[in-house]
Amino acid sequence: MxxxxxxxxxxxxxxxxxxxxxxxxxxxxxxxxxxxxxxxxxxxxxxxxxxxENYLSEERFTRSYIRGKFYMKSWGRNKIRNHLKFKGVPEKLINSCFDEIEDEDYHKILAKLYEDYYSKIKGLQVYQKKSKTIKYLLGKGFEYEEITEIIKEREEE
Known part of the structure; x- marks a missing residue:
């Protein structure tokens, strides 16, 4: 052709x-x-x-990518960071744009994902359910420390 x-x-x-x-x-x-x-x-x-002419702005792209992947797809920071790096966006720019995600929203969405996933798992021991849920959330790009914080909160309730 x-x-x-x-x-x-x-x-x-x-x-x-x-x-x-x-x-x-x-x-x-x-x-x-x-x-x-x-x-x-x-x-x-x-x-x-x-x-x-401002048709192309790496910072604007990075900010809208971060918002979209977090608020629409519920991706964690690690997954977003890796995908942006793969697109050639500089690490420094990525880090400076993460203020697009409110800490409170990050925590809320992570907690909701934890609840939803955990409650769907049937027929396993508590520790197995927990471990499966942690693996799932790590796969979505959330940080291990953030996940364990949510688990601690759940155990205190």
Whole structure:
């Protein structure tokens, strides 16, 4: 199949649309531009244009990614951090954007996930249920210390 060729301006507009549709990180934009077989100078020019015109903002992307993955998918900080690192977002930026998650919300959602999962497990000893629930929550990216804190609270009730 023959690839359709676009002019520089068409590609630039396509990249603007790509960024307007949803916040993107630099890596996603570069990956998308790769499909157009642009020369490095053209890629640079488009990237700079997107940043200058505020279509592309790594910080905005990181903040909306953190909010979305936590508030919509109930991911913990570890899973969010790993996925952002995989997308090439610098660790320092990731850490400075975690204030998008309120500590109280983090605690509440973790407690709710614990309750929901724990109460669904049938026919196991208490320690087995606990261990299975911890494993599940670690898989969702929550920190071990945070999980044990929730367990302590439950035991005190």
């Amino acid at each position: 023959e690839k359709k060729s676009y002019t520089f301006l068409e590609i630039k507009q396509k990249m603007v649309n790509y960024c307007v549709y949803q916040d993107r990180c630099h890596q996603e934009v570069e990956q998308k531009m790769w499909d157009f077989l642009l020369i490095p100078e053209a890629k640079e020019e488009i990237l700079l244009y997107l940043m200058k």
